[in-house]
Amino acid sequence: MRALIDEIRRQIPFGLSEAEICSGTCRGCSKKLLDYLDRELEEWEIRLNQGEIPNLGDLRSLAQRSRKIHNALARSQLL
Numbered sequence: 631m632r633a634l635i636d637e638i639r640r641q642i643p644f645g646l647s648e649a650e651i652c653s654g655t656c657r658g659c660s661k662k663l664l665d666y667l668d669r670e671l672e673e674w675e676i677r678l679n680q681g682e683i684p685n686l687g688d689l690r691s692l693a694q695r696s697r698k699i700h701n702a703l704a705r706s707q708l709l
Contacts, residue, residue, distance in 0.1 A: 632678060638692075642667060
């Protein structure tokens with residue numbers, strides 16, 4: 631799970647300013663998607679630090695949501 635979180639943080643541009651996110655083509659709210667995914671990653675990091683062990687379903691679910699958000703960001707030309 632930690633490796634997946636690290637890979638997501640490398641692939642998704644969480645450091646963009648609101649001006650960069652909201653300029654140009656908008657297909658859905660990229661800012662809300664980034665905020666949602668960042669919160670989810672932070673929650674998993676907390677859970678992992680508390681000793682929780684994710685199952686394969688947790689990994690698959692996070693990977694799937696991340697992939698969908700990645701595709702949405704690509705459509706909005708943020709990647």
